[in-house]
Amino acid sequence: MNADFADRQRSAKSEESGKSAKVAGRYDLVIGLEVHAQLRTASKLFCSCPNAFGHDPNRNVCPVCLGHPGALPVLNTRAVDLAVLLGEALGCEIRETSVFARKNYFYPDLPKGYQISQFEHPICVGGAVPLGDGRSVGLVRIHIEEDAGKSKHPEAGDDTESRIDLNRCGVPLVEIVGQPELHSAEDAGLYLSSLKRIVEFLDVCDGNMEEGSLRCDANVSLKPAGAAELGTRTEIKNLNSIRNLERAIRFEADRQAKILDDGGTIDQETRLFDEASGRTRSMRGKEDAHDYRYFPDPDLPPVFVSDDRRTRIAAVMPELPLQRQSRFENSFGLSPDDAAVLTQTRALADYYDAVAESAPDPVAAANWVRTELLGRLSAEGKDITSSPVSPRELTALLKALDDGTLSGKLGKAAVAEMVETGDAFAVVVERNGWKVVSDTGQLAVWVAEAIEKNPSEVASYRAGKTSLLNFFVGQVMKASRGQADPGALRPVIEKALED
Ligand SMILES: [Zn+2]
Incomplete structure (x- = not known):
């Protein structure tokens, strides 16, 4: 079974269970999660290509999601409805007007050279994720954006070239940005499993972390215990399960504590979690919003969500x-x-x-x-x-x-x-001839057999070890293939053993 919300609630209750020895006492651990959830639409965010996982590489593509010159995006309104539904469920303020912006960067899995996202004007602000024990963690915002393609790097024994699959380009996402209000790996795990359960109940996202429909990045920092000001954070990527999220946070907290203990400073950077070693390693240096030269996308008009539309969506909240x-x-x-x-x-x-x-x-x-x-x-x-x-x-x-x-x-x-x-x-019962036997005649036959086969237990029982009654019940249940009625059986055994 997958990551279990109930298990996480239980383990979060046993408070100190996972607290790092190095961190406890001297530093406060501060965690904020950014969760990407692929929206369950039939088609992509700005074109009519299928939004589907596991198809042959580079089949679900068109000039729009490949970013060919002159191709124009058209917004999938279903994606907006799903983002509004999620925002309503999490108690966000739904903005009447939100704006798509271009986030400019180069990467091989992004043929357009920019990602269409929302920057200054996201569709949802505020809200909170409940942890299920009365506590909740605030949200900064939820915005809609398109996914990028996927690079497939060679593994041992595989071919030697990296390959790109652009099927995922343009798949609709929401990014759910949490406040840095989490203070332990367990609570971070609880937050993510709660959010996973909510998107899955809403049918906004299938919540499948193995297939990458739900992904999580963690911002982790330490500050001296009780200090108001936050420390320098690192952002950890590549967290493909709730367990790995917790492992990565524990490792990163210890790593930062060791640097700070030695009088060092933390570099603001993006780090990758390596599942095999359980460690995080540096991926790239500091980046800030201004590095991406965001500007409103000139091809897309602002998104307008009327009160009426919002009310209609909220009315079908499961x-x-x-x-x-x-x-x-x-x-x-x-x-x-x-x-x-x-x-x-x-x-x-x-x-x-x-x-x-x-x-x-x-x-x-x-x-x-x-x-x-x-x-x-x-x-x-x-x-x-x-x-x-x-x-x-x-x-x-x-x-x-x-x-x-x-x-x-x-x-x-x-x-x-x-x-x-x-x-x-009914078919199974009929085939096996299963019925409860409470007829004392048949029960007595089984009991007699059990007594004959176990003379030393009979002797012990008669010598006063009456707890052996259960042993004989077990023997008869076995012999009867579970058909003996235990209630009717006990007096029959007792009587037989007294004789
Ligand atoms: Zn397309």
Whole structure:
């Protein structure tokens, strides 16, 4: 399973867990995150090329996204709607007028020589990302921009040339710029997993960090403990998972602390995180906004979002993850932990909602979804979106457990078989001839067998070690392939052992 919001909430609660020994006490760690999220539109931001991942290189391109002379961009209004939806969800002020600007720089994956972004006039300002424990972290802004292409550098054993794939050129992004209000690697991880969950619930972005639909840069600095003024920061790039974000911050905090301890100064620079070594290394020197010579893009008119349009977008706001989490606690009586786990993704929350609606016991249902179903799915390399067991079939199983026609043990076996075969619950029960046996005659036969096979345990029991009762229950459950009714079984065993 992917990075887990519930896990991060738990680990952030165990406060000092990840605090660097070097940093603790002497310095305050200050972190601000910049998150890029690819918007889930059908086409790119300024042309009609498909916005798709994994296609053959350099196929989804046209004169506009390749920056051919004379080609004119036309704004994809769906991208604007998605940015507004996200801004509304995070409590931002949505600007009536925002302006696209050119950010000028050279890089091989940017054939135009500039990136179209928003600079002085972003579409959203302010707002905050909730961390799920009552705290939240302020946002500076959210702006819309286009993605650049992708360089593919040779790896060992690969070919020797670097190659460029321009399919990603012009894919719509929002950049979500957070305030430097985070003070530990754990909280940074919590912030990113919370934001990931929100964009995914809104269906603004698929949140896939491995494929790069969601990317994060971290600005990290230290200041003397209690000082007001911020220290010099470094910006860390290439953070392709929440775990790597946390690793990179810990490494960078220690690195900076060591330099400051030795009386040195921190260079303002961009650093790359190397996943294999867990270290950051210098990539390029200081750069400031003025280096990019931003100016308003003369090919694009200002973006206008009327009150009416904003209201219409906000009106279709889905239930947000934290709202859903508290509804699961309040309406279904789930523990905060179960509620957090079951709202990890929207698909999982939808699944549980569908089960809980008609399951006899929503708390038991949560446990079966969380432990048995998710466990089995992950063992088969699947997740809830590819679950062969529909909410309806799982509910059928839960009803059989509730009315006592199926034992817990057989329930687990049924989930395993349903996941494996995709068959309906009734089909699986029929095929295996599963039913609970509470007939004392049949139970007595199994008990007699268990007694015969285990003479020394029988002797110990009779000598006073009555805790061995559970041993005999286990033996009979095994012999009956889980069909014996444990409730009816105990008195039968007790009686047999007394004889
Ligand atoms: Zn194009």
